[in-house]
Amino acid sequence: xxxxxxxxxxxxxxxxxxxxxxxxxxxxxxxxxxxxxxxxxxxxxxxxxxxxxxxxxxxxxxxxxxxxxxxxxxxxxxxxxxxxxxxxxxxxxxxxxxxxxxxxxxxxxxxxxxxxxxxxxxxxxxxxxxxxxxxxxxxxxxxxxxxxxxxxxxxxxxxxxxxxxxxxxxxxxxxxxxxxxxxxxxxxxxxxxxxxxxxxxxxxxxx
Amino acid sequence: xxxxxxxxxxxxxxxxxxxxxxxxxxxxxxxxxxxxxxxxxxxxxxxxxxxxxxxxxxxxxxxxxxxxxxxxxxxxxxxxxxxxxxxxxxxxxxxxxxxxxxxxxxxxxxxxxxxxxxxxxxxxxxxxxxxxxxxxxxxxxxxxxxxxxxxxxxxxxxxxxxxxxxxxxxxxxxxxxxxxxxxxxxxxxxxxxxxxxxxxxxxxxxx
DNA sequence: CTAATCTTGTGAAATGATTCACAAGGCCCG
DNA sequence: CGGGCCTTGTGAATCATTTCACAAGATTAG
Numbered sequence: 001x002x003x004x005x006x007x008x009x010x011x012x013x014x015x016x017x018x019x020x021x022x023x024x025x026x027x028x029x030x031x032x033x034x035x036x037x038x039x040x041x042x043x044x045x046x047x048x049x050x051x052x053x054x055x056x057x058x059x060x061x062x063x064x065x066x067x068x069x070x071x072x073x074x075x076x077x078x079x080x081x082x083x084x085x086x087x088x089x090x091x092x093x094x095x096x097x098x099x100x101x102x103x104x105x106x107x108x109x110x111x112x113x114x115x116x117x118x119x120x121x122x123x124x125x126x127x128x129x130x131x132x133x134x135x136x137x138x139x140x141x142x143x144x145x146x147x148x149x150x151x152x153x154x155x156x157x158x159x160x161x162x163x164x165x166x167x168x169x170x171x172x173x174x175x176x177x178x179x180x181x182x183x184x185x186x187x188x189x190x191x192x193x194x195x196x197x198x199x200x201x202x203x204x205x206x207x
Numbered sequence: 208x209x210x211x212x213x214x215x216x217x218x219x220x221x222x223x224x225x226x227x228x229x230x231x232x233x234x235x236x237x238x239x240x241x242x243x244x245x246x247x248x249x250x251x252x253x254x255x256x257x258x259x260x261x262x263x264x265x266x267x268x269x270x271x272x273x274x275x276x277x278x279x280x281x282x283x284x285x286x287x288x289x290x291x292x293x294x295x296x297x298x299x300x301x302x303x304x305x306x307x308x309x310x311x312x313x314x315x316x317x318x319x320x321x322x323x324x325x326x327x328x329x330x331x332x333x334x335x336x337x338x339x340x341x342x343x344x345x346x347x348x349x350x351x352x353x354x355x356x357x358x359x360x361x362x363x364x365x366x367x368x369x370x371x372x373x374x375x376x377x378x379x380x381x382x383x384x385x386x387x388x389x390x391x392x393x394x395x396x397x398x399x400x401x402x403x404x405x406x407x408x409x410x411x412x413x414x
Numbered sequence: 415c416t417a418a419t420c421t422t423g424t425g426a427a428a429t430g431a432t433t434c435a436c437a438a439g440g441c442c443c444g
Numbered sequence: 445c446g447g448g449c450c451t452t453g454t455g456a457a458t459c460a461t462t463t464c465a466c467a468a469g470a471t472t473a474g
Contacts, residue, residue: 048463084403
């Protein structure tokens with residue numbers, strides 16, 4: 001299939017959120033304009049986004065809410081459950097381990113790791129923190145699909161290298177560090193301080 | 208000034224990180240190629256990014272690390288301290304309140320709010336959780352610049368409305384909800400489940 | 415059945431971002 | 445001091461994304 005822009009995938013996720021909330025209200029159909037209003041975009045953008053994957057709408061009427069919901073979940077790969085391993089059980093790692101939003105959307109936290117003996121053995125919402133030395137060996141048995149990195153920035157790259165070698169193909173990094181992954185491994189970063197700096201720029205520039 | 212793309216500002220933040228680490232090592236100058244290698248981009252991109260704000264380099268030599276560091280900090284509005292208020296003291300809010308990365312980069316957590324009596328009064332790294340009912344009235348006295356939203360998704364929009372009315376012009380939202388801010392208010396969202404869904408898409412599509 | 419009204423799907427146009435390519439400037443060595 | 449070697453700064457070209465605009469399909473009302 002042709003390459004799809006990340007911005008398109010991001011919007012599909014948003015549409016899905018909205019569709020799910022509309023489904024709960026029992027709405028049967030929805031137009032591209034309605035979907036656009038939520039996402040802060042335009043109806044043409046919505047139709048173009050969907051058109052990359054086929055044509056799911058009915059002219060004159062709009063989209064079937066249940067059918068489009070199902071189709072987007074399928075496109076995003078959300079039919080299945082994804083098994084997530086968190087590395088780092090500090091403030092951020094612990095908060096992620098207990099975050100409801102992951103479970104709700106089909107991401108199951110299979111294990112949490114740390115190096116600190118004071119943290120190892122503690123339970124976070126039913127998941128016991130394990131010794132990071134066993135991480136590499138455990139990954140296959142855990143059937144882990146995705147690794148979340150929540151360790152100090154100087155330790156982050158070595159985690160990427162280790163889990164990539166162990167066959168992990170998806171990594172979401174929360175450490176404020178610029179990391180590099182080998183080809184075939186998808187690495188994304190969420191950098192909270194950096195997001196604040198973008199706000200800082202905007203506030204300072206608009207003065 | 209001409210409008211600057213968000214992707215450019217994002218990269219400037221990354222360059223700054225790298226420059227600061229090079230400064231500690233005492234390096235005097237750096238080339239666009241070196242900066243590019245870190246950010247996973249190209250030397251032309253680095254030069255173009257910087258060229259929007261002036262010309263700071265020396266042909267044949269590169270950029271002065273201290274001078275470029277200072278200049279980027281200035282561009283991003285980071286010479287001053289920004290006062291941040293966190294709304295919501297649940298798992299995520301508490302983790303954000305204690306996050307080192309903010310303090311390190313000049314963002315000072317001035318106050319934390321919650322509605323839950325069980326949380327109000329507790330201390331998070333020296334900041335006492337306050338009653339959310341006093342939020343609107345407190346904001347001016349706190350001289351808050353930026354609000355971080357870490358409340359349940361259904362409560363998030365009303366926080367945006369309240370703090371915008373109180374004069375806040377920068378908001379960073381961590382709730383998985385599509386929010387809308389009035390004109391003149393900069394609103395960004397960090398949606399952790401959505402980042403996982405983008406990974407999910409990539410993993411499912413590459414099969 | 416026809417007319418009026420919606421709303422999709424999609425080429426084409428417009429806009430935006432990145433990459434290319436090279437002249438110009440500055441350093442260093444002999 | 446002159447030649448060789450780097451590296452910047454920047455128009456122009458390429459590539460990507462968004463917006464426009466409209467034909468075509470589908471519904472509803474009379």
